[in-house]
Amino acid sequence: MSRTPPHPTREQIELPMVLDCLSDPIRLAIVYQLAQQEPVSSELCCGDFNGLSGKSNLTYHFAKLRECGLMLTRVAGTNRFMRLRREDLDARFPGLLDAVLKSAAKDADRLQHVVECDVLEAD
Amino acid sequence: MSRTPPHPTREQIELPMVLDCLSDPIRLAIVYQLAQQEPVSSELCCGDFNGLSGKSNLTYHFAKLRECGLMLTRVAGTNRFMRLRREDLDARFPGLLDAVLKSAAKDADRLQHVVECDVLEAD
DNA sequence: TTGATAGTTCAATAAACATTGAACATAGGG
DNA sequence: CCCTATGTTCAATGTTTATTGAACTATCAA
Numbered sequence: 001m002s003r004t005p006p007h008p009t010r011e012q013i014e015l016p017m018v019l020d021c022l023s024d025p026i027r028l029a030i031v032y033q034l035a036q037q038e039p040v041s042s043e044l045c046c047g048d049f050n051g052l053s054g055k056s057n058l059t060y061h062f063a064k065l066r067e068c069g070l071m072l073t074r075v076a077g078t079n080r081f082m083r084l085r086r087e088d089l090d091a092r093f094p095g096l097l098d099a100v101l102k103s104a105a106k107d108a109d110r111l112q113h114v115v116e117c118d119v120l121e122a123d
Numbered sequence: 124m125s126r127t128p129p130h131p132t133r134e135q136i137e138l139p140m141v142l143d144c145l146s147d148p149i150r151l152a153i154v155y156q157l158a159q160q161e162p163v164s165s166e167l168c169c170g171d172f173n174g175l176s177g178k179s180n181l182t183y184h185f186a187k188l189r190e191c192g193l194m195l196t197r198v199a200g201t202n203r204f205m206r207l208r209r210e211d212l213d214a215r216f217p218g219l220l221d222a223v224l225k226s227a228a229k230d231a232d233r234l235q236h237v238v239e240c241d242v243l244e245a246d
Numbered sequence: 247t248t249g250a251t252a253g254t255t256c257a258a259t260a261a262a263c264a265t266t267g268a269a270c271a272t273a274g275g276g
Numbered sequence: 277c278c279c280t281a282t283g284t285t286c287a288a289t290g291t292t293t294a295t296t297g298a299a300c301t302a303t304c305a306a
Binding site: 055062 | 281283
Binding site for chain 2: 295
């Protein structure tokens with residue numbers, strides 16, 4: 001399998017791309033889950049998100065999150081560990097990530113609903 | 124012409140929709156311009172954005188901004204006056220709008236570039 | 247009442263997006 | 277060395293999106 005995939009530099013991170021990335025319920029859920037686990041372990045691997053969608057669809061969303069600079073992928077054996085690029089994001093857009101995460105926390109039920117509905121519709 | 128168009132209530136404003144709306148460079152520019160003018164006059168009318176795109180395209184973007192709860196449209200004669208729904212947004216997602224606006228201000232040159240390029244490509 | 251101004255509506259189009267499943271690649275444990 | 281678990285790649289599909297121009301509507305002012 002390929003080595004570490006490409007990531008944008010801090011300066012290459014663009015506001016519209018970040019917002020667009022966060023506007024998808026699945027991706028927002030990924031980022032949210034990543035942020036919640038942060039105090040415990042800063043990393044999660046693909047499998048930890050299997051509840052959100054199918055594997056190949058997740059690969060697609062992970063790529064988007066990586067390409068827009070929201071998260072970092074580290075390859076270790078057959079696993080890919082991802083973590084939020086908190087420092088870079090805070091440096092680039094101070095307060096933005098926190099505001100989004102706080103908003104997502106506030107609406108957690110609603111957002112959860114959205115994802116659940118998507119999963120149910122998929123029957 | 125029709126009366127005041129429909130707006131979502133404060134509670135109907137959804138995070139993913141707001142983020143998606145702000146992720147388009149033209150819409151972000153509209154919101155930004157609206158926010159900048161806020162201290163002077165809280166309202167601007169459609170024509171004030173003619174630099175950003177064609178009229179019918181702007182109508183499209185205004186509708187999106189209205190439908191997701193980002194701005195309010197008031198009809199007055201042949202004009203439509205728009206203003207940011209700051210109070211509702213701050214109540215719903217505290218700190219979010221400010222963080223986005225601050226980020227946009229920081230990248231104003233870059234974002235301006237994007238819009239200018241779009242305009243130039245349209246030749 | 248006529249003309250100009252401000253903005254909408256509609257249909258067409260091209261591009262981007264999210265989702266799926268099947269086939270594939272890779273690493274690690276028995 | 278094979279088997280399994282983990283995740284990727286690819287092609288196909290249907291949907292949504294942004295953008296255009298032409299035709300239209302409404303209001304105001306002369």
